[in-house]
Amino acid sequence: MMDKIRQVRKEDLYAIIEIEAICFPAAEAADKKSIASRIDTFPESFFVAEKDGRIVGFINGAVTNDRTIRDEMFEDAGLHINDGAYQSIFGLDVIPEYQHQGIAGRLMRHLINDAMIKGRKGLILTCKEHLIGFYEQFGFSSLGLSESVHGGAVWYDMILFI
Template identity: 55%
Template sequence: MLEFIIRRVRPEDLDRIAEIEALCFPAAEAASREAFQDRIKAFPGYFLVADIDGTLIGFINGCVTNSSVIYDEMFHNIQHHIPNGSNLSVFGLDVIPEYRRQGVAAQLMQHFIQIAKNTGRKSIILTCKGRLVHYYESFGYANQGISESKHGGSQWFDMTLVLQRN
């Protein structure tokens, strides 16, 4: 069994996070180093990393919003982070290739879900490609159909995990 810890992001994790993002996403979809720098400052409580003996192997991050779906501007502008918003978004769930299929992403997601519950969020929202819809459904997310997001020129699906009913 792979042994790693999940912890909150630290400013000194920035360069490694940018490296991991470049490994996990095509250039058109990858967040920039500057975007991660802004996210780390704006919402460190919603940015978790998987760490093996001081080496980061993955992360999950997202802002808090009142929107029921992710829209493209959210990825680029931290002004869309609403600290007292009702929903937590997932901007990215990244695990470097050599550590995939070992439960790292699942544990990052479970920790993120717990943070959302602990902070009173009503739901968690994300977008994913069609091939990952089933994966996110395994956590309880519901497929809301094709997203209006055109991020990176790809087709995305809106997914929602309801934590609290109104």
């Protein structure tokens, strides 16, 4: 079991870069510049999971008025809209040795609850086909094949209305 979920801090950058590189193929992983920009631009929607003082996972995403994620949103944190309608999820990462312990679910519920408190209309994400069922557990619905070609992968748009 993890110790806590907390808002990201600037000094978390290198731990997050390492986790991102472990959890995603190079073509899909956010680079140092992109992650640093996310931490600077929307720390209020970027949370980390800690176990024994070590970051073992995180969840993050910009806020937007769009109902689906566009590829440029991954690279341009400036597209974040503080009072936007939808909380996006760019990444939900958990280090492999801590997977299947409920950490991803706790991070997801934390961000959903945070979005509800902030009065968002819902949450949006893109995922690979094999993860659709995972996100459906939290109430997300598939909108079908995404226009995203991020990292050269096939993605599906998901939405959760709250």
